[in-house]
Amino acid sequence: MTGPVRTCVGCRRRALNDELVRLVVAHGELVVDERRRLPGRGAWLHRDPACLVKAERKRAFPRALRVPGPLDTSAVRAALERLATEE
Template sequence: MVQHELPASARVGTGSPVRTCVGCRERAQTVDLLRIVVGEHGPQGAVLVPDPRRRLPGRGAWLHPTADCLSLAERRRAFGRALRVSGKLDTSAVDRMIDPLEKNRHKHS
């Protein structure tokens, strides 16, 4: 079996795997990103759910837990592509989780 070495640009530190933020498109370790999954499909479209423990089933999209990255991902319609869903996406649950994290980070800066 042939093992391939990742290029240096793909290795960001050691330990946890590296993923790309769907908002800013920067690569980061999974511990620094928030996993987002499709929770349910309703009449209003798909509901996106934050998965901070990274345990929920289904395809996941990765996002820096910042309002800027969430806004970029929504503007670029990146969640639909990353999660392979079409139609309207409800990101209110993600927004509710990111808002306190953002306020907490600014308080400690």
């Protein structure tokens, strides 16, 4: 692997950051940071919906992003579906 390596919060596998999407909390909402430039702590996730389900089940997002309480993942799910159709 060449380049930055990150760990998916869903499956816990390591991958190049080009294979993952970065998620951040912006204005209290979990959003996909497509340009990878938004400020704040980020969490990384494979584009695979199964990884999103695993992360939700483990309640990984609040822990990884260090925010209290649950986060709504509906915007992330929609973004992953959109990214899957673009590929």
